[in-house]
Amino acid sequence: MIKVSVMYPNTPGARFDHDYYRDKHMPLVKARMGESCKYYTVDRGIAGGAPGAPPTYVAMCHIFSETVETFQAGFGPHAEEILGDIPNYTELSPVMQISEVVVG
Amino acid sequence: MIKVSVMYPNTPGARFDHDYYRDKHMPLVKARMGESCKYYTVDRGIAGGAPGAPPTYVAMCHIFSETVETFQAGFGPHAEEILGDIPNYTELSPVMQISEVVVG
Numbered sequence: 016m017i018k019v020s021v022m023y024p025n026t027p028g029a030r031f032d033h034d035y036y037r038d039k040h041m042p043l044v045k046a047r048m049g050e051s052c053k054y055y056t057v058d059r060g061i062a063g064g065a066p067g068a069p070p071t072y073v074a075m076c077h078i079f080s081e082t083v084e085t086f087q088a089g090f091g092p093h094a095e096e097i098l099g100d101i102p103n104y105t106e107l108s109p110v111m112q113i114s115e116v117v118v119g
Numbered sequence: 120m121i122k123v124s125v126m127y128p129n130t131p132g133a134r135f136d137h138d139y140y141r142d143k144h145m146p147l148v149k150a151r152m153g154e155s156c157k158y159y160t161v162d163r164g165i166a167g168g169a170p171g172a173p174p175t176y177v178a179m180c181h182i183f184s185e186t187v188e189t190f191q192a193g194f195g196p197h198a199e200e201i202l203g204d205i206p207n208y209t210e211l212s213p214v215m216q217i218s219e220v221v222v223g
Binding site: 017018020022033037041055056057058059060061062063064070071072075076083109110111112113114115116117118119 | 122124126137145161162164165167168174175176213214217220
């Protein structure tokens with residue numbers, strides 16, 4: 016299994032609507048991807064590693080798919096609609112990464 | 120619930136022993152933390168977001184605890200032993216972040 020992590024860098028003053036992200040955007044991703052997204056998780060950054068340090072990412076999601084090809088086949092046809100929804104909750108540009116799930 | 124993410128920046132040429140990390144280091148963390156670590160996950164970075172781009176992180180783990188205080192109470196007394204094991208699999212310095220689990 017693989018996971019696609021979408022990580023929004025924590026930028027002072029930047030807008031990030033966590034409610035919209037949880038209640039509208041991620042359900043849209045799941046609805047469009049169907050079974051090619053087995054499930055997803057959502058995180059809200061609260062702190063960094065050192066005492067008092069801010070989190071590196073203000074929010075993250077992780078989309079779990081059987082393979083990279085499964086993810087691409089499910090996401091690709093809906094990329095324009097899904098990416099077009101981002102301005103509804105933030106102006107931040109996310110960092111993306113694909114990982115192999117070693118321990119799930 | 121909270122998760123503590125430990126993310127190792129992908130640095131060309133750097134050593135990272137994924138087998139040791141999966142088979143020795145993370146089981147050590149779980150053994151020492153006991154029930155204060157409900158469970159953990161491990162990722163191995165395989166690609167970035169753009170075609171051909173490398174992953175931002177070569178490996179990540181996520182440790183799930185009920186609260187930040189639970190995590191600290193479980194990790195703190197064993198921090199020296201756990202952190203002292205890092206040179207056995209890498210010279211990289213990880214980025215740490217604590218997140219609230221919004222969707223788990």
